[in-house]
Amino acid sequence: MSSSAPSSEAPRPQPPATAGRFSEPPLAATALEERFEELIGAVLSSRRTAAGISQRLARETRALQDFALHWVAVTSKTNPELAYQFAALSADAVAALGLSGAERWLLAAMDVYDRDGLYRASAALKDLDGYVARARETATGVALAEVSGVLELFVTGLSGRRLRLEAGAQAWTDTAVLTLPARVAIFPTRAENFRVYKVMAALLWGQTRYGTYNLDAAAYPQEASALAHFGLLEALRIAARLARALPGLHHDLEALAQPALGPEYAAARARLERPDASAADSAELANEHRLPAVPPAWPFLAAIDPSSALGVRAERVARESAALKRALIRLQDDLQAAEDGLGERAEEASRALRLSVSETDEDVEVSAIFDGRPVAPPPSVARLAESLFQDLGTLPEDMLVAAGDGPYRPDANSTGEVPQDAIDARDDEPGPVVYDEWDFRRQHYRKHWCVLRERDVHPGDPAFVTRTIERYRTQIGQLRRSFEALRGEDKRLRAQPDGDDVDFDAVVRAHAEVRAGAELDVRVFSRRARHARDVAVLFMVDMSGSTKGWINDCEREALVLLAEALEVLGDRYAIYGFSGVTRRRCEVFRIKRFDEPYDQMVRERIAGILPLDYTRMGAAIRHLTGILSSVDARTRLLVTLSDGKPDDFSDGYRGEYGIEDTRQALIEAKRAGVHPFCITIDRDAASYLPRMYGAVNYTVVEDVARLPVKVAEVYRRLTT
C-alpha cells in the first residue's frame, strides 16, 4: 500500500508572525478594535470594550499585532473570555518572553483551562510575572515530569518493588509512592539538578528498602524535634548503606552539600554506620536528647510521617502475605502433581515446600526446597517474598511453608469477593484508558483528554447470521473461492539447489551444458514452498447513531461475509466497534478479539451491533492501534468501516477539529507500523478522506447494498 505519506508535522494554520511582516505598517487602533469585535464580540459590551487593548497594541509592531490577533482567534474558539484576557496581556507577555515564549505561556494557560476551567486558567494567565520567573528557571531547572519516567525505572531497578513517583511540596514517602518536589532548580546546570532528584529519590527508596518504617508505631519519636532528628539520622544510616551497596550513587550524594553536623553527632554517626544498624537505632538516638534541640537544615532531607506510612505498609503486608500463601499452596500442588506423574512418590512429610529468604550482601535471595531438592521459585513468588522481606525484615515461619494443604483453599471463598491480587492481575478486563487528543488550532495535544472504555457487545439474534449466510449463499461461495486462491498456496520452485523432487527440465539442461563443456549447474531440484501470509487485520466498525437502520444492517452483513471469507484465508483478524458521547465516554466494543475463534458467540455479537452515539474516531484509532501493535505480524491493517466524518456533539469535535484529530491518530498509527484503510459509504468522502487517510487508502462504496460483498473484495485487493 503506498500512501501519500503525510508528513508527521501538520502544517500550521497560518504563520503567526513572519519576518516579512515587519516591513508592513502596524494596524491602527480602530482597525484592531474592529478585528477584536469580530473575534471576541461575545464577551465585549458597552462597559467593557476592546478600545484600551487596541490602543496599547497599536503602538506595537505589526508582527506582534498579527501574533496577538492570531492567538486571540485560536483561543476564542476554546473560550472567548480567555481570549480577551490574553489580548489584554499579549503585549506585555511578548515583551517579557518573546513571541515563542508568549505562545508557550498561552498554551500552558489553555492546558490549565482544559484541566481546571476558566477561573484557574485566567489566574494562570494573569500570573505573567510568576510565569516569567519560572521560565527563566526552566532553562536550567529540571521538572519532575521530565525525569519521573527515568527515575521510576531507576528506583524499580534498585529493588524489585514498583514505586510510583508523585510531585508534592516536600520529599517524603509512604513506602508505596515517592513524593518529590515538582521542580528542582538549585544548581546552575540541568545535570546537577537531575542529580539532586536522583539522590532524593534514592534516599526515599532507601527508606523503603532499609526499613525506616519497619518499627512499631510506638517506637517512633513523638516530639516534632525528635522526629526531625529521626529523619536526619535515617538519612545518615541510609547513606552509609548506599556507600556499601551503591558506591556510585553514594558518590553523587557526597557531591551535594552535606548537613553541617556538630561533634555531638559523631557517636550517633558511628553507630549508624555499622552494618547491622537499623531504624530502631535511629529512633533510640533521636529520643536520647543528647543532640542539639533543632537538627541542622539540609535541603535534600525527606520528611517523616510514620502514621500514613505504617498504614500503607500494614495494608500491603496483609495483601501480599495472603497472596504468597495462595501462591505457595498452588506451587506445592503443582510440584506434587508433577512428581506423581513421574511415579517417584516420596514420603508425604518430605513433600512439603519450604521457602527460605536470606539477605546476602545487600541482595535479597529467595530459594525454595521441595522434597529435599532445591526448586526455583517462580518470579511471582520470589517477588512477593522479597517485598514482604523488605517490609518485615524477616519472614515468619508460617509464611515460608505452604500451609493448609488438602481441600481447603484460602481463596476458594464463596462470598464472591475477588482477592486483591486477582484484581491486579486481571489484564483481560482493561479499565478506562486515557488518550491525548490533537488540537489542530493549537498544534498541540490536549493531554489526557479522552477517556475510553472497552465493552462487550451484547449478543444479538443468532438468526440474523443464518439468514445472511442463506441470502448471500452464492456470493459467499465466490468469495471463498477467490480467497482460497489467495491462501498461502504451495508453489513449486524450480531449479533449486535442494528440494524434494528432481526438476527434470533443469537436469536435461544441466546435462546438455556439461556435454557442451560448460560448468555443471547443480540447481536441479524442485521444492514446494509455502508462501506464508503474515497478516493481522483489525476491522473498526462505526457504531454511531447515523448508521441506524439500513446502513447498520449492511454493516453487519458485511462483517458476516467477511468473517466467512477470512476463515478460509486463515489471516488473524479482530472486529471492534466504536462509538461514544463526549470525550469522557469514548467506547470501543469487542466483537471478536484476535485470540477468539469465529464461533457462535462472535456471530451473535455481530448480530448484536447497534447504532449508538457519535464518532469520536481519534481515541478509538489510538486504542485499536495499540491492540493491533501487540499482534506479531509482518503486515498490520486497520480497516475502518464508516458512514461519514468523525463527529461528536460536544467539545467542538465536529468538522475540521475531528478530521484533524483523526488524521493525527492515523499518522500515529502509521508510525506504529499499522496500515490504515477506510471503507466508507459517504459519497462526500472525497472532500475529507484523502486528508485523513491519504489519497489511495480509502474506498467509497456508493451503493450501500453492495457493501457486504464489497468489503471482502476490498480486503482481498488490499492484501495481494
Next chain:
Amino acid sequence: MNAPHAVDPDALRVREAPYYRPLGDEIALFEAAYRNRVPVLLKGPTGCGKTRFMESMAWHHGRPLVTVSCHDDLTAADLVGRYLVTANETVWVDGPMTRAVRMGALLYLDEIVEARKDTTVVIHPLADDRRALFIEKKGEVVHAPPEFLLAISYNPGYQSVLKELKQSTRQRFVAINFDYPVAEIEAGIVAHESGVDAATAERLVRLAHMTRNLKGNGLDEGASTRLLVHAGKLMAQGIAPRTACEGAITQALTDEREMLAAVHELVSAVF
C-alpha cells in the same frame, strides 16, 4: 569432492573441560534422563548457561556434541540431509541431525521454537521411545544408539504467540529449568570467565539484578550472565567500568531512550 561429507566425530568432541558451575540439581536430572534415554528440554532465559551446560555434559560423557542454532528458515531437510549434485551423480549428504544420530552424539537444538514447523516431524519420532530418524528421501530409518541424546532449548521469556512450544512437542521431554545463578555463584562465574576481581564481579551481578528487576517494566530481559562476562572482559582490558557497562550492558539491553537513561543511572549507581 567427497571429503566434506564425512565428518570426523572427533572433531565434534569437546576437548577441554568446560567451566561449568552447577546451579542446582540439573546434573542429576540430566544424568537420570540420559541413562533412561529420555530427551531433555532446557528452559531458561538467554545467556544463563544452557549451551555451556551441554558442552559440559558432552565432555563428561566423552560424546561428540552437535549443536544446531535454529532459525526461522531451518527446515527438516537442513536437519536430516539432502542430495547434492556432483560430477555426474547425486550424492546424499547427511544433515547434522542424521550425523548426530549415527555417531551417537549429543544433539542440541538451540532455540527450537525458531525453527520451521515441519522440523517437528523429524523431532517427534526421535524424541519418543521409537528413537528413530526417518529419512524419507532415502527410505532409510536410522535407529539411535543408546549413547545418543536429543536436547532442545527454549526461552519461555519471549511473550510471543508465535514462539510457543507446542504441547505435543514439549511433553516428550524432561524439562530442566535454568535460571540465572544465585548472586554468589554468578559472581564467581563472572570473575572466572572474564578475569575481573571478585569485588568487581559482585558489582556486576548487583547491576544485573537491578536490570532484571526491570523485566516486565519496559525491558524484555534483564542482563544475562553472558553480558556480565562481556562487560567484565572489557574491564579486564582496562576499559573504565562505566564505559564497559555502557557498551556491554546498557546498549545491549535496549534502544529505548528512557530505559537507556534509567539503566545508565543504575550503572552509575553501582560503579
